[in-house]
Amino acid sequence: MKIMPKPACPETLCPETIWPITIWPETICVVGLGYIGLPTSALLARNGYRVMGADLTRDVVDSINLGRLHFEEPGLDVILRDAVDSGNLDAATTPRPVDIFIIAVPTPISKDRQPDLRAVYKAAEAIFAIAAPDALIILESTSPVGTTEQLAQHLGNIRPDLIQDGQPLIDFAYAPERVIPGKIVMEITTNDRVVGGITPQATARAAKFYRSWTNGNVYESDARTAEMVKLTENSSRDVGIAFANELSIICDKIGVDVWELIRLANHHPRVNILNPGPGVGGHCIAVDPWFIVAAAPDEANLIRQARLVNDAKPAHVIRETLIAAAAIQHARVACLGLAFKANVDDLRESPAIDIALALHSAQQVGQLILCDPLVRHMPADFADAVGVIWEADPVRAVEQADVVILLVDHDRFRVIQQDALQGKIIIDTRGFWRKQCAPAPILR
Ligand SMILES: NC(=O)c1ccc[n+]([C@@H]2O[C@H](COP(=O)([O-])OP(=O)(O)OC[C@H]3O[C@@H](n4cnc5c(N)ncnc54)[C@H](O)[C@@H]3O)[C@@H](O)[C@H]2O)c1
Incomplete structure (x- = not known):
């Protein structure tokens, strides 16, 4: 006070x-x-x-x-x-x-x-x-x-x-x-x-x-500098996240654990790689770099490319999930987290929503279970969706699933015990369990 x-x-x-x-x-x-x-x-x-x-x-x-x-x-x-x-x-x-x-x-x-x-x-x-x-x-x-x-x-x-x-x-x-x-x-x-x-x-x-x-x-x-400061801050974050996201896709291809890679690389005194995720959402980082690109389209090459890399990350997560789901008949897929970032209820520009929508329309998915303890109701995008369950309790969402995709690292997902993940295919886009647990369950 x-x-x-x-x-x-x-x-x-x-x-x-x-x-x-x-x-x-x-x-x-x-x-x-x-x-x-x-x-x-x-x-x-x-x-x-x-x-x-x-x-x-x-x-x-x-x-x-x-x-x-x-x-x-x-x-x-x-x-x-x-x-x-x-x-x-x-x-x-x-x-x-x-x-x-x-x-x-x-x-x-x-x-x-x-x-x-x-x-x-x-x-x-x-x-x-x-x-x-x-x-x-x-x-x-x-x-x-x-x-x-x-x-x-x-x-x-x-x-x-x-x-x-x-x-x-x-x-x-x-x-x-x-x-x-x-x-x-x-x-x-x-x-x-x-x-x-x-x-x-x-x-x-x-x-x-x-x-x-x-x-x-x-x-x-x-005023002009202050306006550019704000756009620069968010573009800086976006470029950094794009680097991490690109690394995560490369690592999936070459069979390296991206979380281990980043953890070790960050021991270098002048390296600080950010965390990858399912994509970049929200109304700031996913939007503001475009203001710079619109003002200087011929010059803002790195900033534009970072946006494109981050916008393409959900498609990678969808592909990985569908490959996993295809191995199981009528696969039940649980999406943990729908907000655009951890510990908020904000669904604006959320890559998790885009991923869940794509999974809902994919034939490899028998049933989609949506769970976000911070979001009060099933989002309007799924209002008429058939084969989609809204499950407020993360433990029950995991129980019902063959494939679990962690899309948002909400603290409330800490209630999920390691044992509950056994025997399931886990796609952890945020390194949530990888960072918390040793040894890790089956993770990507
Ligand atoms: N939310 C964040 O974390 C954050 C952080 C930094 C900057 N910003 C920036 O701050 C600005 C506001 O973002 P926000 O997240 O608060 O938006 P918001 O959508 O949460 O709220 C905006 C409010 O403005 C109202 N509104 C719209 N047009 C209006 C008008 N002409 N007159 C009166 N009210 C009007 C809407 O009804 C809404 O309630 C944006 O430019 C955003 O990029 C947001």
Whole structure:
């Protein structure tokens, strides 16, 4: 628990709560209340800001106003409930005029892998309609280089009264979010940040704002560099994972255990190979490198190739599984984990879903058993699927299977005992059992 260092007004806002809260004079509006916007809103409220959240989705707004989370994130439920109960946080479907606006809406890619900024522009236009001169708009959505500058230029189309001598009267800054789902509550306040405005004044204002409620270092730059920093971070991860994934496919071909290989290679003092997996999912690492490729298609060769390698990994897992299943009549195949990464319920761009869908339509699979203890229901992709069982209990999922594919290394799969794997074909795409157990069961 943190006492704010430089309160403008040291008065206690919520004596009935346990928070040592300082009231900050600036009011905040966070537009987009998903995995990023909601924790940001709740933690700002907890740190003494008066926050309103705006989200287009009515159900999201209603559940937040009841103090209820609409997705899984450890530790956030209590903070949200307290934030709403304290009166520091409320939500609505449209933004209200405030001092500082934060945009945290999705930035996906289109089918032809171009950045889709429609949500950012829609959010910005809703803000422009109500913003006063001297407002600060911070874009947190992962965005192509130049987006923050383009938003500032777009202001003149909507509010010419907010342009003076060709310059916006509003400050614009970019501040990418670096949190990892599953640890958002901790990382949102402790991670270092990069902040870049379209002017030095905007940079300084945004940096001061983040320093007021976060503990990590806040590094000041310009908007274009800050945008590229975020894309570079995720591309770096993607390239590293692609190397590991390519190694895993090579190792399957030449009969080398990739986990042993990586473990030994990483003993080199300057080598740090990442872990392979079933592919790369989520809305960040699988998406953001394409923003760089779209901006520099002739130059971004390695970055594009890494994306293609990672996108091709699910097909390899499917092939391996079908070879294993073909050896068994009416093979029962259990997929353990459907989320795009460990210990989250997020199914967006999940390679595990693609793998399970392909297995469902393959004739070598007699029955498909889907199990993800963090996902509440059978995903909509399988709503009408025949021959697919949803099994919430990992132990029972394994019991029923001839072939077990570990697709996500959720901690909750630790309940599965080694004995339960005996006699089954195991395809461990995450090295989950390989890393935990010695000797390992039958593993790939
Ligand atoms: N989730 C992560 O781990 C993570 C990490 C770093 C960066 N980011 C980036 O942060 C941004 C937001 O991601 P997210 O995971 O929070 O998305 P999300 O899909 O979880 O939430 C976005 C929310 O925005 C709402 N929304 C969409 N358009 C809107 C509009 N015009 N006005 C108001 N609300 C609108 C949606 O209803 C949704 O509730 C993306 O650019 C993403 O790449 C995400």
